Amino acid sequence: MTLQEQIRSNRIRSGMLVLTFGLVFVAIGAAVQALYGGYALIIIAGIAFIYALYSWFANGRMIASWTGAREVTKEEYPELVRAVENASIAAGLEQTPQVRVVDDPCPNAFAAGGSPKTAYVAATTGLLAMMKKRELEAVIAHEIGHVRNRDVRLMSLAAVLVGVVALVADLALRFAFFGGGRRRDGNNPILMIVGLAMLILAPIAAIGIQMSLSRRREYLADESSAEITGDPEGLAMALWKLKQDTTELRHANRATAHLYIETPLNNARGMRAAMSGLFDTHPSLDARIESLEKMGGFRLAALDGEQPQLA
């Protein structure tokens, strides 16, 4: 596939994602209707339609408020803004995306928004403190790669839609177990079981979609970064540093996890740790470093005097 084909395929997938989301909501609506009756189906489908429409245009702003990414000026963060400007020029973008910063000591970065014109790149203050110029440029180029490959709209939509599916299904389930006072007599038990099953399956399906979108795109964006900066070593060093870091992002949540350059859900425990391999939104950093080493023909461990160091 060429870049053009990738862009086209991302566009189609964005449409399909919204459609799938609609179907999932019709299913949830049907399930709720089976459980409680009334006009649940129409009401839920209607709300879902409005929400989908809204998120098509406003996903960038929604994610910014969820993650606490605020707009910054060149005066405040000259190095970051320059890194974004330079990567945009080298990637051939017609416009430099907006730059945002998240006040968080955990190093991470993401890109969100719609078209390259409305997209933005966000970095945490922790990332800015940790990375040298060369590494920062590589990380930013990874995010600009997402913008250029038109991943951002698809991934942002997935974030806002997946989040709400999980939320609504969760609410409906709680209601079914604890608050369901309006159950009609003579309800079909099979319908009710199917309804419950749907409410349980919907968020799992949503997460499945999210995962299928992000894993391969991370490798791709790593390659794009190397292409944009011509410096796969810089990105490998940056990823190595991210690997050493164990702090957890404060605003991290399941819905936006796949947007980040590295998974923000670090300290997984219990169930989540056991399932982590299964539900990872990102390939392992080791695998990504290895793939960069292959591409650039170097070994991170053998880089002379340029080995990454934690400050």
Added chain:
Amino acid sequence: MPVFAYVIIAVVVLAALWVVFVFNHLVRLGNEAKRGWSNIDVQLKRRSDLIPNLVEAVKGYAAHERQVFEEVTAARVAMQQATGPAQAGEANKQASAALGRLFAVSEAYPQLRASENFQKLQDELTDTEDKIAAARRYYNQTVYQYNTRIQSLPDLIVAKLGGFHEREFFELESPAEGQLPNVDFSGDPASQ
């Protein structure tokens, strides 16, 4: 009409469609290259605009370093008179060398290095150079793609008929530089 007439018409129509398709593609690539060049051009202009200010700033502390000032000014004139990417590239290299010497000279003047104005200019110049490097990467890649297309069959035919000409590279350091690395969008490099 006999069957072969239909065949001929079909072939002619398909050939015409193909020509239109290739032509449009070449126009698009050419426009991308133009846009890439204008990115470089903007930064080159910014660089040559910064030079007089820098020379003034250094003169305030090291007026007798005349030779270096002359070199820098000559390089600036060359930048402004250059036509086309290849010449502009040469002039820009000359400017880099001259500016390198200017900064080397300024090392000997601590007061100059401490001055806010000088630091700001130096910072601006570094940013300009980074941006020239970034724009150069994109431009050379685009030109490489464009030139390859119009040099090879079958696009060569359309390019000759349509008057497409090869474009010059800007500061191409190695022949491999213009080439895109093989980014494969179809699969996962690691097994999953």
